[in-house]
Amino acid sequence: MISLGCAKNLVDAEIMLGSVLQRGIEITSRAEDADVLVVNTCAFINSAKEESIEAIFEAHQQRGLNKRSDQKLIVSGCMSQRFARELREEMPEVDAFIGLDQVAQLGEIVEKLLRKRPTRNSDKSRTGVHGSMLNADGSMLSVGRRALDVDSDNGDVGLAFADTRPTYIPDYDTPRFRLTPAHSAYVKIAEGCNHPCSFCVIPQMRGKHRSRTPQSVLAEIRGLVSEGVREINLISQDTTYYGMDLWSAKAGPRQPVDSRRGPTLAALLRKIQEIDGDFWVRLLYTHPAHWSDELIDTIAQCDKVVRYIDIPLQHIDDSMLGRMRRETSRQHIEDLIHKLRAGMPGVTLRTTFIVGFPGETEAEFASLLDFIRRTRFERLGVFKYSQEEGSRAAKMPGQIPVKIQNARYRIAMSIQREIAHEIAREKTGRELKLLVDQPHIARSEADAPDVDARVILSKEAPVGEFAWRAIIGSRGYDLLA
Numbered sequence: 001m002i003s004l005g006c007a008k009n010l011v012d013a014e015i016m017l018g019s020v021l022q023r024g025i026e027i028t029s030r031a032e033d034a035d036v037l038v039v040n041t042c043a044f045i046n047s048a049k050e051e052s053i054e055a056i057f058e059a060h061q062q063r064g065l066n067k068r069s070d071q072k073l074i075v076s077g078c079m080s081q082r083f084a085r086e087l088r089e090e091m092p093e094v095d096a097f098i099g100l101d102q103v104a105q106l107g108e109i110v111e112k113l114l115r116k117r118p119t120r121n122s123d124k125s126r127t128g129v130h131g132s133m134l135n136a137d138g139s140m141l142s143v144g145r146r147a148l149d150v151d152s153d154n155g156d157v158g159l160a161f162a163d164t165r166p167t168y169i170p171d172y173d174t175p176r177f178r179l180t181p182a183h184s185a186y187v188k189i190a191e192g193c194n195h196p197c198s199f200c201v202i203p204q205m206r207g208k209h210r211s212r213t214p215q216s217v218l219a220e221i222r223g224l225v226s227e228g229v230r231e232i233n234l235i236s237q238d239t240t241y242y243g244m245d246l247w248s249a250k251a252g253p254r255q256p257v258d259s260r261r262g263p264t265l266a267a268l269l270r271k272i273q274e275i276d277g278d279f280w281v282r283l284l285y286t287h288p289a290h291w292s293d294e295l296i297d298t299i300a301q302c303d304k305v306v307r308y309i310d311i312p313l314q315h316i317d318d319s320m321l322g323r324m325r326r327e328t329s330r331q332h333i334e335d336l337i338h339k340l341r342a343g344m345p346g347v348t349l350r351t352t353f354i355v356g357f358p359g360e361t362e363a364e365f366a367s368l369l370d371f372i373r374r375t376r377f378e379r380l381g382v383f384k385y386s387q388e389e390g391s392r393a394a395k396m397p398g399q400i401p402v403k404i405q406n407a408r409y410r411i412a413m414s415i416q417r418e419i420a421h422e423i424a425r426e427k428t429g430r431e432l433k434l435l436v437d438q439p440h441i442a443r444s445e446a447d448a449p450d451v452d453a454r455v456i457l458s459k460e461a462p463v464g465e466f467a468w469r470a471i472i473g474s475r476g477y478d479l480l481a
């Protein structure tokens with residue numbers, strides 16, 4: 001299993017492996033030993049798609065080099081969901097494409113695929129890298145189509161999922177093989193997104209927002225905590241909208257979290273707080289439109305919820321926010337940041353911005369830089385706008401040349417680098433609670449796994465446990481303890 005992309009895709013990979021194990025199939029970390037390789041792709045932006053395509057070709061090439069041409073190659077994930085038809089034409093090397101609704105059926109699909117061997121990918125002449133070498137006559141994928149049990153009238157396209165938006169959502173008892181360190185886990189509380197952001201194609205790939213029930217999420221967290229997990233990272237496309245799709249009176253895309261109306265993230269956090277055990281919980285991917293005083297107060301009162309808020313803002317200029325269809329405004333965002341910092345003293349704010357969105361003027365970019373300087377986000381990432389086929393923004397006039405995008409990216413990042421280094425230096429002398437990832441590497445509550453900074457420990461500490469350490473200095477983004 002090669003899983004690319006975000007934590008949400010990683011959870012899908014974990015579920016796919018869980019379903020494989022449930023059927024009594026073994027998992028191996030050595031690709032050359034495997035009878036089936038799965039590339040779990042990402043299609044977030046163009047560079048992610050390129051990386052996914054490279055990974056597929058590389059896996060195919062390796063099976064030739066390892067003389068494992070009987071090995072099956074399955075492609076799953078966002079890119080498969082969205083572009084299965086096109087990919088099937090381009091990549092006859094792939095034995096099966098599976099959609100996001102089929103992640104829990106991988107075991108079954110693998111069994112069916114293996115029963116059909118040998119397939120035409122065992123033909124040695126087909127171990128070249130690019131599909132262009134191959135005669136894509138469609139017969140190659142007949143195995144994949146049958147494996148998916150989706151027959152179509154014309155007997156050609158079995159990729160039924162490519163036309164429908166996914167609806168699957170895991171439950172607490174969905175078999176899962178965790179790929180994260182034993183002490184840290186992702187819990188997907190919802191899937192899909194109801195927002196109309198003009199640059200984004202995720203809703204087209206992942207479908208409408210659908211929340212798991214609070215009971216399901218709590219049962220999963222209880223299980224993880226009882227296994228010794230110390231860090232629970234709550235994820236979804238829009239974590240603050242959690243539960244609101246379950247309200248009897250439907251909540252619109254700008255509605256704030258309000259527990260009087262039905263299940264909410266705030267109510268869920270209060271329940272998580274009641275779970276016995278030594279752990280912390282982190283919120284990732286919150287949307288600025290749904291924050292409310294209730295949610296801020298809840299986090300302030302729940303000491304198991306870390307003071308860390310991941311809140312992608314994408315821009316600050318009102319005209320840009322309008323064109324991006326972000327359903328927020330400068331005023332709303334500035335007020336919200338003020339409330340977050342006042343309501344949760346010491347909170348770490350992480351955000352992301354997009355530079356070079358179509359029509360972004362020098363003045364609009366300058367107002368973003370000014371906002372970055374003034375707000376001093378503790379954590380900040382910058383994306384260069386990516387023109388995504390099928391998105392509204394892709395058709396907008398005023399697409400910005402790559403050279404300008406690169407320059408804007410460099411300027412924004414250099415401003416933030418200074419701010420982040422300064423913030424790190426200010427931590428010297430403080431005593432922090434750390435979660436130890438490796439004997440000499442830990443993270444504070446201000447550091448989400450994989451995306452943020454580290455704390456380098458001079459004296460080793462037990463892995464997977466919390467430790468209190470005094471910060472003695474910093475090195476770039478990292479702290480020294």
Ligand code: SF4
Pocket residue numbers: 193194195196197200201202203237238287
């Ligand atoms: S909130 Fe916007 S950017 Fe985020 S997944 Fe939904 S549509 Fe995409």
